[in-house]
Amino acid sequence: MKLSEIKDKKPLVFNYANYVTPQFVANVVNVIGGSPIMARELEEFPDLVAASDAVVINSGTWRRSELLETIKLAQLANQAGKVVVLDPVAVGIPSRSLPVVALMADAQIDIIRGNAAEIAWFAGVDFSSQGIDATGNGDVRKIALLAAEKTGAIIALSGKQDVISDGHTTLTIDVDVPLLATNVGTGDVLSALIGTYNGDGISIENTMRAMATMKLAGVKASKKVKTPGYFVNQLLDELYLLSENELDAFINGGGIHD
Numbered sequence: 001m002k003l004s005e006i007k008d009k010k011p012l013v014f015n016y017a018n019y020v021t022p023q024f025v026a027n028v029v030n031v032i033g034g035s036p037i038m039a040r041e042l043e044e045f046p047d048l049v050a051a052s053d054a055v056v057i058n059s060g061t062w063r064r065s066e067l068l069e070t071i072k073l074a075q076l077a078n079q080a081g082k083v084v085v086l087d088p089v090a091v092g093i094p095s096r097s098l099p100v101v102a103l104m105a106d107a108q109i110d111i112i113r114g115n116a117a118e119i120a121w122f123a124g125v126d127f128s129s130q131g132i133d134a135t136g137n138g139d140v141r142k143i144a145l146l147a148a149e150k151t152g153a154i155i156a157l158s159g160k161q162d163v164i165s166d167g168h169t170t171l172t173i174d175v176d177v178p179l180l181a182t183n184v185g186t187g188d189v190l191s192a193l194i195g196t197y198n199g200d201g202i203s204i205e206n207t208m209r210a211m212a213t214m215k216l217a218g219v220k221a222s223k224k225v226k227t228p229g230y231f232v233n234q235l236l237d238e239l240y241l242l243s244e245n246e247l248d249a250f251i252n253g254g255g256i257h258d
């Protein structure tokens with residue numbers, strides 16, 4: 001949906017969040033105009049999925065004992081026709097790959113948002129990483145396209161260059177904002193923004209708008225402040241203040257490439 005529609009409809013975004021960044025994620029969904037809720041209690045899933053417009057599963061601090069519950073959550077969302085976004089934090093670490101494989105075998109994941117190393121894992125391409133961060137270099141367009149073909153999901157690959165691919169259409173946002181990489185959680189936030197924008201229907205266009213929103217807010221914040229602490233607060237303010245017209249101008253003004 002468009003930014004103005006988010007402000008109108010206030011999509012409810014159910015975040016199965018990691019325990020590192022939930023406050024940041026909830027605030028970003030809130031300032032953009034959506035409505036966040038965090039939960040991880042199985043008994044609550046049917047009610048919460050029914051009420052939600054999107055379900056965002058972040059595997060960043062997943063315990064094995066939560067796997068079956070999370071699969072159930074994704075299945076409930078599938079049955080209710082709600083978009084499911086997966087943020088597969090550090091999925092390339094072998095012990096982290098197994099539960100993600102299990103989830104994807106038993107439920108449909110509509111959109112996968114990860115950094116280049118995480119998406120490269122789905123593509124079957126080698127890409128250096130250190131813990132939660134991508135550290136290597138590679139052809140990120142090709143990696144996103146391959147990952148989309150292999151998973152059937154829309155791929156939202158983030159980094160210096162953002163790439164969105166559904167296996168047919170591949171878009172890139174090529175804008176370097178190093179400060180966006182200085183706060184832990186910007187990736188988690190982006191995944192929740194993607195859920196918010198896809199709350200009324202899953203599309204590459206909605207996914208691109210979410211990524212452009214984050215990038216543009218980052219560009220604006222980095223013009224005003226130069227250090228990580230101020231930046232994270234300025235980023236929240238820029239997300240809050242962002243208008244539909246500014247976003248359209250960014251998207252149509254050469255920020256996005258085929």
Ligand SMILES: Nc1ncnc2c1ncn2[C@@H]1O[C@H](COP(=O)(O)OP(=O)(O)O)[C@@H](O)[C@H]1O
Pocket residue numbers: 114115116132133134158159160161162175176177178180181185186187188190211214215
């Ligand atoms: N060097 C960079 N230049 C511009 N934007 C970046 C850069 N690194 C990360 N970002 C942005 O930061 C956000 C989080 O992406 P990323 O750091 O790849 O995720 P994660 O935190 O999951 O590793 C995205 O909006 C992405 O575009």
Ligand SMILES: Cc1ncsc1CCOP(=O)(O)O
Pocket residue numbers: 018020021060061089132183184185186187188189
């Ligand atoms: C540090 C850390 N450890 C497990 S999840 C997590 C946060 C990851 O956040 P992001 O991928 O958005 O930087």
Ligand SMILES: [Mg+2]
Pocket residue numbers: 089090114115132187188
């Ligand atoms: Mg991440």
